[in-house]
Amino acid sequence: MGKVVIVGSINVDMVFTSKVRPKAGETVLGEEFSIIPGGKGANQAVAASKLGAESYMIGCVGNDSNGEFSINNLTNMNVSTDCIDSTNEATTGVANIVVAENDNSIIVIAGSNYKITKNTIDKYKDVILSADIVLLQLEIPIDIVEYTAEICKKNNVDVLLNPAPAIELKKSLIENVTYITPNEHELKIILGKHDNIDEIIRKYPNKLIVTMGAKGVKYFDGIDMKLIPSYNVEVVDTTGAGDTFCGGLAAALVRGDNIEDAIKFANKAAALSITKLGAQSGMPTLEQLL
Ligand code: RIB
Numbered sequence: 001m002g003k004v005v006i007v008g009s010i011n012v013d014m015v016f017t018s019k020v021r022p023k024a025g026e027t028v029l030g031e032e033f034s035i036i037p038g039g040k041g042a043n044q045a046v047a048a049s050k051l052g053a054e055s056y057m058i059g060c061v062g063n064d065s066n067g068e069f070s071i072n073n074l075t076n077m078n079v080s081t082d083c084i085d086s087t088n089e090a091t092t093g094v095a096n097i098v099v100a101e102n103d104n105s106i107i108v109i110a111g112s113n114y115k116i117t118k119n120t121i122d123k124y125k126d127v128i129l130s131a132d133i134v135l136l137q138l139e140i141p142i143d144i145v146e147y148t149a150e151i152c153k154k155n156n157v158d159v160l161l162n163p164a165p166a167i168e169l170k171k172s173l174i175e176n177v178t179y180i181t182p183n184e185h186e187l188k189i190i191l192g193k194h195d196n197i198d199e200i201i202r203k204y205p206n207k208l209i210v211t212m213g214a215k216g217v218k219y220f221d222g223i224d225m226k227l228i229p230s231y232n233v234e235v236v237d238t239t240g241a242g243d244t245f246c247g248g249l250a251a252a253l254v255r256g257d258n259i260e261d262a263i264k265f266a267n268k269a270a271a272l273s274i275t276k277l278g279a280q281s282g283m284p285t286l287e288q289l290l
Contacts, residue, residue: 002254005131008041009139011093047247066092231271240279
């Protein structure tokens with residue numbers, strides 16, 4: 001079993017389902033409300049664990065019931081929580097998620113996720129350096145993401161960066177990571193330019209893996225442009241599909257899959273994940289995929 005270490009966010013998702021999405025200034029009556037564990041970091045940790053990896057979460061929750069709920073959930077999902085700190089200075093991260101009209105919209109309040117500091121990373125450096133791959137997203141302070149990637153690069157530890165929510169990235173961060181997994185929208189933001197997608201992908205062989213929803217996943221293997229097709233499934237909720245993809249990709253890479261097989265595996269896992277409500281609820285297990 002390969003070891004995946006996730007340095008990232010832990011949220012509690014407040015999920016509202018509705019037939020229509022309210023416009024600015026409008027009130028609508030929705031259908032259902034659920035409180036579900038979430039956060040891009042935690043979701044990816046759960047996906048990696050469910051898909052066969054040894055999964056370790058580094059993060060920070062508040063000293064509150066949401067923090068307790070999140071840690072219990074990760075423990076139940078076989079994710080190590082030994083490196084999750086708790087703080088009195090902020091409440092656990094939360095996300096307001098509206099699932100309507102076949103898509104979601106999300107507002108995240110980072111809370112305790114922004115209490116992760118360079119000291120946190122230094123404290124858990126041994127765990128980070130023991131990883132077969134480190135997973136990073138952008139729901140914790142960007143300087144922490146950059147710092148972690150730099151340490152990993154210096155020590156030859158692979159890093160998979162999921163640049164979400166997207167901001168323009170420093171060149172050094174892009175250089176310090178092994179894989180980057182934006183969707184088409186994020187791709188344009190992280191590089192700060194709007195070139196043709198294929199031209200951009202060609203510049204980062206076997207590194208830039210672009211998820212394109214129903215259009216599949218694209219990357220350049222150094223010789224050919226590869227398009228891994230998507231699956232035709234009944235969509236219930238796309239929340240967490242990207243996280244399932246990243247956790248699945250990491251799990252497949254650390255067990256020794258080549259990049260193409262790892263992407264195919266992650267793609268299938270992500271497709272299955274959108275057939276249920278909630279980021280983590282629909283994530284498949286390894287047995288369901290094989
Ligand atoms: O990627 C989905 C996640 O984004 C949700 O679980 C929510 O917490 C936000 O972080």
